[in-house]
Amino acid sequence: MSSVETLLGREAIKALFRPAAEAKGLPGRAYTDEAFMALENEKLFPRTWTAVGVAADIANPGDAMPASVAVVPLVLVRDRAGVVRAFVNMCRHRAMKVVTERCSGLQALHCPWHRWTYDLEGRLIATPNIGGVGEPSCAGFERGELGLKPVRVGVWLGTIFVNLDGKAPPLEQHVAPFVRYYADYHLGTLRHGGTRDLTVDANWKLFLESGIEDYHLPWTHPQFFTPRTNWSGRKVIDGTMVGTESRIPSALESEGGTDARRLPRFPAYAKNRDIGNFMAIVPNVGIAVTPDHVAVSIYQPIRADRTYYRKDLYFIGDAATDLALEPARQAVYRMWDEINDQDRDFMAPLQANHGARDRLGIANRFSPAWEGAVQRFQQLVVEGLRA
Numbered sequence: 001m002s003s004v005e006t007l008l009g010r011e012a013i014k015a016l017f018r019p020a021a022e023a024k025g026l027p028g029r030a031y032t033d034e035a036f037m038a039l040e041n042e043k044l045f046p047r048t049w050t051a052v053g054v055a056a057d058i059a060n061p062g063d064a065m066p067a068s069v070a071v072v073p074l075v076l077v078r079d080r081a082g083v084v085r086a087f088v089n090m091c092r093h094r095a096m097k098v099v100t101e102r103c104s105g106l107q108a109l110h111c112p113w114h115r116w117t118y119d120l121e122g123r124l125i126a127t128p129n130i131g132g133v134g135e136p137s138c139a140g141f142e143r144g145e146l147g148l149k150p151v152r153v154g155v156w157l158g159t160i161f162v163n164l165d166g167k168a169p170p171l172e173q174h175v176a177p178f179v180r181y182y183a184d185y186h187l188g189t190l191r192h193g194g195t196r197d198l199t200v201d202a203n204w205k206l207f208l209e210s211g212i213e214d215y216h217l218p219w220t221h222p223q224f225f226t227p228r229t230n231w232s233g234r235k236v237i238d239g240t241m242v243g244t245e246s247r248i249p250s251a252l253e254s255e256g257g258t259d260a261r262r263l264p265r266f267p268a269y270a271k272n273r274d275i276g277n278f279m280a281i282v283p284n285v286g287i288a289v290t291p292d293h294v295a296v297s298i299y300q301p302i303r304a305d306r307t308y309y310r311k312d313l314y315f316i317g318d319a320a321t322d323l324a325l326e327p328a329r330q331a332v333y334r335m336w337d338e339i340n341d342q343d344r345d346f347m348a349p350l351q352a353n354h355g356a357r358d359r360l361g362i363a364n365r366f367s368p369a370w371e372g373a374v375q376r377f378q379q380l381v382v383e384g385l386r387a
């Protein structure tokens with residue numbers, strides 16, 4: 001496995017760590033080369049907390065779904081006690097995926113190939129016919145050591161994170177910068193209210209970077225701007241968190257204002273913040289906190305130039321399910337669909353040019369006023385690959 005220094009070159013790494021006005025962004029090959037993706041899968045994603053799914057997808061005991069991080073097949077399970085567990089989705093017999101699709105109400109996990117069966121806590125509990133017809137055991141075969149391989153897992157803000165190598169600091173520590181930043185919000189009152197997903201023809205970093213700067217907003221998302229809009233985005237950088245605190249009055253109220261939306265707001269919002277903060281928790285989560293909902297994005301690389309993206313929306317308390325608020329929630333979904341479509345339009349041409357620019361000797365640059373978070377994100381990726 002090549003090192004990040006070999007793949008990018010020491011000069012390019014040095015240039016990324018210069019002050020923003022002089023700095024150069026990650027080389028194009030960091031977005032296009034499968035070798036770089038392989039290094040991310042080897043070093044970046046396994047050694048930290050990587051988002052892999054959403055707890056609402058496995059809401060009840062006996063729910064399970066396949067997932068993957070860094071090309072490791074996983075199964076996410078809600079066990080009998082209601083605890084979310086993660087296992088390597090690989091039968092201890094001959095490596096079949098034990099769970100191949102999202103399912104619910106399971107008493108146990110049955111491997112579809114030869115029906116080895118695991119309980120919801122991962123223990124191997126049945127090996128039908130292993131000793132011949134009607135013989136569920138045989139001499140010399142010990143079931144006890146053949147449970148599904150567990151993976152370290154945690155749930156925060158409705159999101160399921162895994163730490164593949166088991167050595168990262170606790171998840172609470174990983175998300176602490178965000179928790180500190182929003183200490184005056186009552187995020188515990190949030191309830192899952194809907195999902196959007198799409199596949200993007202670009203590297204996962206390109207799509208994530210498009211969310212953590214406000215520089216592009218007036219031109220890419222003009223629906224939020226009037227000639228008098230007073231707009232700014234302050235960079236926020238703290239440990240694993242990079243993002244912008246936006247000041248765009250009326251930005252997220254384009255569907256007729258809060259009264260028309262009638263969704264309950266965070267009490268802390270009006271007091272000290274304006275609209276539309278977007279923070280990334282490195283590596284692959286983005287969180288937008290708006291006056292009346294929180295949108296959590298997960299960026300999952302499929303390959304170097306393709307990304308699965310999903311956004312889950314969380315509303316305050318009963319606002320997530322109240323039928324009378326369905327039109328208001330629909331307005332929120334439409335707003336995000338429009339934003340995501342606008343950002344996505346840039347991705348395929350951007351990806352194509354990132355494949356060409358190293359050859360042409362063209363480096364990316366940053367606006368120090370707006371893109372400090374993008375630069376820090378790229379630095380964190382390099383630091384994550386180095387260790």
Ligand code: FES
Nearest residue numbers: 091093094111114
């Ligand atoms: S591979 Fe799972 S039972 Fe054979």
Ligand SMILES: [Fe+2]
Nearest residue numbers: 210211220343
């Ligand atoms: Fe955008």
